[in-house]
Amino acid sequence: MGDGLRYIGVAERRARLALRHRLAPQARVARPEAVADALLALHGSDPATVYLAVGARLADPAATVAETDRALYADRTLVRMHGMRHTVFVFPTESTAVVHASTGLAVAARERATLVKDMAKAGAPDAAWLKEVEESALAALARLGQATAAELAREEPRLREQFVYAAGKPYEGVHTVVTRLLRVLGVEGKVVRGRPLGSWTSSQFRWALAPAHAELPVAQAQSDLLRHWLTACGPATEADLKWWTGWKVTDVRRALTAIGARAVTLDEGTGYVVEDDVDAVPTPGEPWAALLPGLDPTAMGWQGRDWYLAPELRPGLFDYSGNVGPTVWWNGRVVGSWAQRADGEIVWRILADEGVGGEAKAAIEAEAARLGAWLGATRVTPRFRTPVEKELVR
Numbered sequence: 001m002g003d004g005l006r007y008i009g010v011a012e013r014r015a016r017l018a019l020r021h022r023l024a025p026q027a028r029v030a031r032p033e034a035v036a037d038a039l040l041a042l043h044g045s046d047p048a049t050v051y052l053a054v055g056a057r058l059a060d061p062a063a064t065v066a067e068t069d070r071a072l073y074a075d076r077t078l079v080r081m082h083g084m085r086h087t088v089f090v091f092p093t094e095s096t097a098v099v100h101a102s103t104g105l106a107v108a109a110r111e112r113a114t115l116v117k118d119m120a121k122a123g124a125p126d127a128a129w130l131k132e133v134e135e136s137a138l139a140a141l142a143r144l145g146q147a148t149a150a151e152l153a154r155e156e157p158r159l160r161e162q163f164v165y166a167a168g169k170p171y172e173g174v175h176t177v178v179t180r181l182l183r184v185l186g187v188e189g190k191v192v193r194g195r196p197l198g199s200w201t202s203s204q205f206r207w208a209l210a211p212a213h214a215e216l217p218v219a220q221a222q223s224d225l226l227r228h229w230l231t232a233c234g235p236a237t238e239a240d241l242k243w244w245t246g247w248k249v250t251d252v253r254r255a256l257t258a259i260g261a262r263a264v265t266l267d268e269g270t271g272y273v274v275e276d277d278v279d280a281v282p283t284p285g286e287p288w289a290a291l292l293p294g295l296d297p298t299a300m301g302w303q304g305r306d307w308y309l310a311p312e313l314r315p316g317l318f319d320y321s322g323n324v325g326p327t328v329w330w331n332g333r334v335v336g337s338w339a340q341r342a343d344g345e346i347v348w349r350i351l352a353d354e355g356v357g358g359e360a361k362a363a364i365e366a367e368a369a370r371l372g373a374w375l376g377a378t379r380v381t382p383r384f385r386t387p388v389e390k391e392l393v394r
């Protein structure tokens with residue numbers, strides 16, 4: 001490209017995605033922990049996303065629910081907690097210290113200050129009272145192991161205190177201390193999401209104490225997070241990194257320098273890989289298809305998506321807030337969408353104009369059958385509905 005940097009084109013980026021994101025058949029793994037480690041973070045805002053993302057990458061998807069439950073709630077090798085961009089993710093438990101220090105601390109300080117300010121405006125008890133109630137609630141959670149917000153409030157009645165939020169505004173409402181406080185404690189890395197109240201698709205959940213973790217220096221944690229993410233998703237541009245982490249550009253640049261990231265040339269400009277990742281990677285041994293859920297970390301992995309998602313497909317695949325819905329993949333690019341109907345049938349639609357022939361459609365149909373087989377009687381509706389997904393279930 002004339003700048004002396006190695007050029008990494010679209011074909012190689014798609015090959016890296018296939019192998020490192022465990023999507024090509026030969027790259028699939030046996031356990032959810034291996035999926036989370038490969039991707040660093042699984043979106044957890046929609047509980048079903050975690051299981052569907054894992055199932056798409058397991059060699060034996062029939063084990064998806066049992067194995068993911070084991071990892072999250074028995075062995076606790078995975079944990080659901082707040083992370084980048086103030087979003088709930090599922091991480092390997094050993095990553096909690098890095099995530100907390102690199103992305104959580106600044107958000108947590110703002111969240112607590114906002115809660116104290118909102119309570120003060122409403123004439124509710126002060127910060128000292130809130131700290132006392134917090135300590136009591138955490139002690140109760142330690143005794144109970146896991147608890148819903150209502151169960152915690154029975155143990156510590158002061159959590160039921162209510163206050164008026166945004167008095168006189170069109171969006172005025174009554175907030176309960178337990179709801180707001182648990183949110184703050186989650187961002188602060190003190191509590192995490194526990195077992196759901198219903199099945200694995202339920203959005204109602206219990207709370208649990210967060211696993212103990214070291215308090216890392218922010219700069220070190222940011223470097224560690226960036227290295228892990230670039231290993232999974234590199235090459236990526238500075239804009240991708242800033243978007244995914246939610247950091248300031250100065251933090252991104254400092255972390256890139258700290259890990260000795262190497263610059264490469266991409267079609268959209270300069271990208272970065274970790275220091276020892278400049279060499280070409282092998283292409284997957286055979287063509288591959290995948291059905292990925294809404295908010296899948298691969299579909300949401302980069303801000304610049306043209307190399308795997310054609311701009312003309314986006315209106316049908318995203319909701320109004322920018323959340324991606326279920327996607328159909330063929331050889332490293334998004335070619336359509338899928339959905340599950342009320343009777344359990346997995347249906348899909350090709351949206352791409354070219355490059356999806358008989359071989360692709362047969363492979364996609366096989367993946368749909370594979371997904372339907374392990375879902376069985378379970379019905380899954382994405383939390384964030386998109387235009388094509390809604391059309392498919394009619």
